[in-house]
Amino acid sequence: MLTITLCILIIIHEYGHFYMARYFNLYIPCFxxxxxxxxxxxxxxxxxxxxxxxxxxxxxIQILDDKYHPITNKIQKHxxxxxxxxxxxxxxxxxxxxxxxGPIANIILAIIIYWFVFFINLHSYKPIIKHISYNSIVDHxxxxxxxxxxxxxxxxxxxxxxxxxELHNIILKHQKNIVFLLKDINQSFxxxxxxxxxxxxxxxxxxxxxxxxxILPEYMNIIPIITYIEKNSIAAQAHLNVGDQIIKIKGSKxxxxxxxxxxxxxxxNSNVFLYIKRKNQILLMKIHLPKLNEMLSQYNYIGIIPxxxxxxxxxYNTTYYYKFFISLSMAxxxxxxxxxxxxxxxxxxxxxxxxxxxxxxxxxxxxxxIGVISKKSIMSYLCFLALISINIAIMNLLPLPILDxxxxxxxxxxxxxxxxxxxxxxxxxxxxxxxLIIFIMGISVIHDYTKILHY
Numbered sequence: 001m002l003t004i005t006l007c008i009l010i011i012i013h014e015y016g017h018f019y020m021a022r023y024f025n026l027y028i029p030c031f032x033x034x035x036x037x038x039x040x041x042x043x044x045x046x047x048x049x050x051x052x053x054x055x056x057x058x059x060x061i062q063i064l065d066d067k068y069h070p071i072t073n074k075i076q077k078h079x080x081x082x083x084x085x086x087x088x089x090x091x092x093x094x095x096x097x098x099x100x101x102g103p104i105a106n107i108i109l110a111i112i113i114y115w116f117v118f119f120i121n122l123h124s125y126k127p128i129i130k131h132i133s134y135n136s137i138v139d140h141x142x143x144x145x146x147x148x149x150x151x152x153x154x155x156x157x158x159x160x161x162x163x164x165x166e167l168h169n170i171i172l173k174h175q176k177n178i179v180f181l182l183k184d185i186n187q188s189f190x191x192x193x194x195x196x197x198x199x200x201x202x203x204x205x206x207x208x209x210x211x212x213x214x215i216l217p218e219y220m221n222i223i224p225i226i227t228y229i230e231k232n233s234i235a236a237q238a239h240l241n242v243g244d245q246i247i248k249i250k251g252s253k254x255x256x257x258x259x260x261x262x263x264x265x266x267x268x269n270s271n272v273f274l275y276i277k278r279k280n281q282i283l284l285m286k287i288h289l290p291k292l293n294e295m296l297s298q299y300n301y302i303g304i305i306p307x308x309x310x311x312x313x314x315x316y317n318t319t320y321y322y323k324f325f326i327s328l329s330m331a332x333x334x335x336x337x338x339x340x341x342x343x344x345x346x347x348x349x350x351x352x353x354x355x356x357x358x359x360x361x362x363x364x365x366x367x368x369x370i371g372v373i374s375k376k377s378i379m380s381y382l383c384f385l386a387l388i389s390i391n392i393a394i395m396n397l398l399p400l401p402i403l404d405x406x407x408x409x410x411x412x413x414x415x416x417x418x419x420x421x422x423x424x425x426x427x428x429x430x431x432x433x434x435x436l437i438i439f440i441m442g443i444s445v446i447h448d449y450t451k452i453l454h455y
Contacts, residue, residue: 005388006057007033007056009106009109009385009388009389009392010033010056010057010058010059011059012105012109013102013105013106013392013393014031014033014060014061014102016101016103016104016105016106016108017061017098017099017101017102018061019101019105020098020101021063021101022046024085025082025083025085026063026085026086026090027046027047027064027075027078027079027084027085028061028062028063029047029048029049029062029063029064029075030048030049031049031051032051032052032053032060033052033053033056033059034053034054034056034059035053035054035057035058036054036055037053037054038051038053039053039054040052045082046078046082046084047074047075047077063087063098064087092411092415096411099411100404100408102393102404103396103397104393106389106392106396107335107389107390109386110386110387110390110393111328111335113331113382113383113386113389114330114335114383114386115327115328117331117379117382117383118326118327118330118331119323120379124159124160125160125217125219126218127149127157127159127160127163128146128147128148128185128217129143129145129148129215129216129218130146130217130218130220132145132214132216133211133214133215133261134261134265135261135262135265136213136214137196137197137213137214138195138214138215139214141193141194141195142193143195143215144182144184144193146184146185146186147182147183147185148184149163149180149181150181150182150183150190151179152178152179152180152181153166153175153178153179154179154181160210160217160219163210164210167209167210168341169337169340169341169344171197171209172341172344176197177194177196177197178195178197178213179193180192180194180195219310220309220310221308222307222308222309223245223257223306223307223309224245224246224247224257224260224306225246226241226245226246226306227242227305227307229241229303229304230303233303233304234287234288234289235302235303235304237287238286238302239285240276243279244276244278245276245277245278246260246274247275247277248274248275249263249272249273249274249275257306264289264302267289268289268290268291269289269290269291270288270289271286271288272287272288273285287302289302335386335390338390339390342390342391342394343394400433400437401426401432401433402430402433402437403433410426
């Protein structure tokens with residue numbers, strides 16, 4: 001599935017560049033997908049060579065100008081026959097459109113996917129609050145359970161995905177409060193609840209901002225099976241293992257994660273005995289809980305992350321259907337929100353430094369998530385494909401010479417200084433950006449393996 005996904009996204013991106021270049025009658029010597037050894041190649045009537053390579057993790061279209069590249073008789077033959085142009089012969093506006101056409105193609109793909117999803121059907125879960133996490137932000141604010149979230153800060157939300165996006169925007173903007181408009185599931189009246197955000201305890205890096213606040217949705221169940229143990233934590237010192245299930249504490253059965261959390265907080269600064277199920281064996285393990293203010297964090301407690309189970313069916317499943325043009329409008333709005341969220345994240349990374357590179361994902365983690373999501377439904381896979389496509393569009397606009405954003409920067413600089421940047425400077429900048437990309441990819445691969453081990 002990863003190969004198919006990458007093929008779709010790369011072909012769409014590179015075809016965006018190719019289509020616009022061909023539209024402006026530009027001579028294109030090569031259209032290559034992937035890197036490494038060639039699998040196959042062929043040449044069209046315009047003299048463009050199409051190449052498919054072994055590793056489909058990138059691609060490019062080759063564009064010539066008449067200053068840096070020799071013009072052979074074969075090239076001249078194609079140019080004269082079809083009146084093709086060199087890159088230097090195009091206006092600045094046309095060059096900009098060719099550079100931007102790749103990211104635009106990815107965004108158009110995302111719009112089409114969401115348009116299709118909204119028009120066919122949007123299967124989701126009503127935002128019903130099932131449980132509140134003990135000692136969490138919403139628990140301190142007395143947010144009631146068995147209520148449906150209707151609005152967040154005056155914005156209507158239909159499902160948990162929209163809620164997570166709105167929470168992300170609120171946190172990135174560092175707003176002080178979250179105002180929920182709620183409805184009791186057994187009654188018809190609406191009421192508001194203001195939740196102050198404590199950024200000292202709220203984990204901005206949390207993937208799910210709903211559970212980070214302490215809200216457990218109706219379709220989600222968190223059970224005390226350990227999926228990750230922090231280094232040097234209380235759990236690590238007690239020799240707990242990933243896969244261990246905490247079933248009892250002093251004879252009291254542990255039903256779910258929140259039941260366990262409440263017990264740990266109530267018995268802080270004392271010794272407790274845990275009954276652990278490990279490979280069909282029941283083990284008794286002793287751990288010492290520190291004082292409450294010495295707990296590792298509000299979310300990991302003794303340094304463990306539990307397993308999350310997503311329930312496929314419950315009484316709050318719902319399907320939304322929208323008309324053709326309303327679906328298009330909603331798709332555009334959805335894409336705008338996602339782009340805004342990604343840009344805010346990049347702004348915080350570059351200017352505020354409150355988001356770590358550790359939370360960027362590479363191809364291994366993306367491949368893992370594709371496998372997980374594709375098992376749920378084709379709609380889930382399509383939405384994930386749209387999300388990755390938008391990310392590719394935005395990331396390609398970063399000002400690195402090897403990316404579209406870097407090419408745009410070169411073009412703008414050349415128009416300001418009114419002369420071409422030397423090939424030596426461009427080559428040097430390309431090499432530096434390639435090294436940087438390889439470095440970031442290396443970090444992401446390491447973090448990908450770590451993330452996968454958490455699940």
